[in-house]
Amino acid sequence: DAGITQSPRHKVTETGTPVTLRCHQTENHRYMYWYRQDPGHGLRLIHYSYGVKDTDKGEVSDGYSVSRSKTEDFLLTLESATSSQTSVYFCAISDVTGKGTDTQYFGPGTRLTVL
């Protein structure tokens, strides 16, 4: 199993509060991703990073920001949480080489509830 941890694993918060989710990897992979999983929508990309301090938006980035100050850590921040951001959040890592399977390996997920 790829060395990916997410913290916290569960969080309940109130509307309007800031929330930060952390993803930590021990694989030294270049790419890191944040997805959310919702019923009927599958996995949707929020933001991704292709190196330290290099990030880009995914398909559902509104209301989210990210930061990557070290190779191993990728933070997802909800500046002011809303009920529509209640979801399960997954971090993933990848080391795209064009030679292997170039797959993404996923963390265990964080269940976030915004009341």
Add this chain to the structure above:
Amino acid sequence: DQQVKQNSPSLSVQEGRISILNCDYTNSMFDYFLWYKKYPAEGPTFLISISSIKDKNEDGRFTVFLNKSAKHLSLHIVPSQPGDSAVYFCAASAFRYKYIFGTGTRLKVLA
């Protein structure tokens, strides 16, 4: 606009029979495809991949077929086992570092 579609939200199959999970895509630039399996309260785990230069890839009980002209891929599981009961996601990419995922199909294998 859903670029990757899994039109069957759920599928039930008898143990020992074949499970066929389908995935359709719209973007002709997609050239690399992945299948993931997801158990409840866990992250998705990689199953099998296929490149657009191939039309079939096998790994044990799992085979993925790609029909580029129809923009369609399918995952075959033979024989199906109760432990295969999970949600299956297909994913497609044009650039290898960024994937679009389908909405998933929940497979239930009946003992």
